[in-house]
Every structure is written in C-alpha cells, then in structure tokens.
Amino acid sequence: MSSQLIDAKIKALGDWRGEMLIRIRSLIKEADPDVIEGVKWRKPSNPAGVPVWEHDGIICTGETYKSLVKLTFANGASLQDPSHLFNASLEGSTRRAIDITEGGKIDEKGFKALIRAAVALNTSKAAVRASRPRTKPKSS
Template sequence: MKKPVTKDTEGNDSPSRQIDARIKELGDWRGATLARIRTIIKQADPDIVEEVKWKKPSNAMRGVPVWEHDGIICTGETYKTAVKMTFAKGAALDDPSGLFNASLEGNARRAIDFHEGDKINEKALKALIRAAVALNSSAAKQRKTKA
C-alpha cells in the first residue's frame, strides 16, 4: 500500500496538507463548505489528484485548491461571501440540475457559488464531476491516438 505524500521534493507540505491547512485556517462556514466539496469530489472520483496552484500575493501565497484527472477538473476558491467551485471546461458539460450559477458568459469555464446556508445537491454535483472527468479522459485518449 502506498503511503500518502506529505512533503514535495522541496520539503514543502503536500497539496493535500496545504488544503487541510486552508480549511482549518478559514474556520467558518467557508472552511466547512470547502471540506464538504472536497469530500464529494473524492467520492465522485477516487483517482482525482489534489494540487495547489497559482500562489501569489493576492491570495497570501496560499494558492488555490485544484482537482485534476487528465487535466484540471475544478478549483475551489474562497471569498468573503462565497466558496466558488470553478469547472475548467464547464461550458462543455451538461448541467441538467442547473448547478452552474456563476461565470455563465464564458466559452470554457462555469462555476458554482456556494453561500452560507446553501444546501449542496450532492448527487447532481457528483454527476457533474464525473462528466468533467469523462470529458478530460476522452480528450486525453484522443491526444494519445494522435501522437
């Protein structure tokens, strides 16, 4: 059995530990919401990989939690009044439950803004995550056959 990675090659905390720290640091409904979203993502696709990207002064060098499978599936950004789950290729996904409620005007991304007290439609969210994984996997297979 593989041991979980706790440090990267430069001795920094693993992305999973960085996300754990961010959730703990938030310490309010946003942390609880981000933690719940993270659990749903992992339940929808146990093979998903957690990363932390885009560390910059505007986010206090904490970066943004990113979940990947054959490319970026979604990100989890936290703001004062919302937790935003942005799907990198959301515009290409069917959303029969109408979860997407933000970033609707673009050609690529779509997002879901969760606010304090919102209930998460876990079944619909898992379906959306699985659809995003299938889209990425299909694109990855096409790239391999062209190579």
C-alpha cells in the same frame, strides 16, 4: 504535500467556507477516487493558493471569497448540467462555476454527476491527445 496545503487553507478559514470546502472535497473524492488534489496560483496576495482537483486535466477549482465559495469547472461549458447547478460564469465559452453562499446547500447527487462528467470529458480529451501521431519539428 498538496493535500496538506488544502488542509491548512481550510483550517485558516475557520468558518463556514472551510466547512463547505471539506464537504466539496469529500464529494469530489466520492465521485472520483482517483482524483489528484493540489494547490495552484500561490502568490503574495494569496499565499495559500487555490485548491484544484484534477484527473487528466483540471476538473474544478475551489476559490474562497469573503461571502462565497466558488467552484469553477475548467470545461464547464462543455458539460451537461441537468441539475442546473451552474449559477455563475455562464456567459463564457469554456468555464462554468457554482457560487455557494453561507447557508447554501449543494445538490450532492447532481454535483457528483458533474464531477464524473468532467472526468469523462478530460479522459476523452487525453485519449485523443495520446492517439495523435507525434511529429518532429521541421528544421530550417
């Protein structure tokens, strides 16, 4: 169902932003065949919501604006970016983003490396969470 929601969003865009989301989606799936795609944050002002790609947590989101496609990496500040793809949200302590404007290109090799790094980070965090002993809440 979630994939169909992304398909519908791409179709509704009907322009270069939809084409860019198609390309990004393909690269994400190439980098991580086990990725789970979904749509979050649906509301009256944005009924189509925001495409989200996850693997043991959010990898990145694909927001579309009038003049750009914004790929926000949930834990981007913790990722190495040797290809220097991050060009937005650089001041934050957690997220980093890649803004792509019409006619813009994406370094496919570098982007897939970022996706794999984000998955590795999420997987390592999930392993740490799973290894923690569960504690019972204290009763009063």
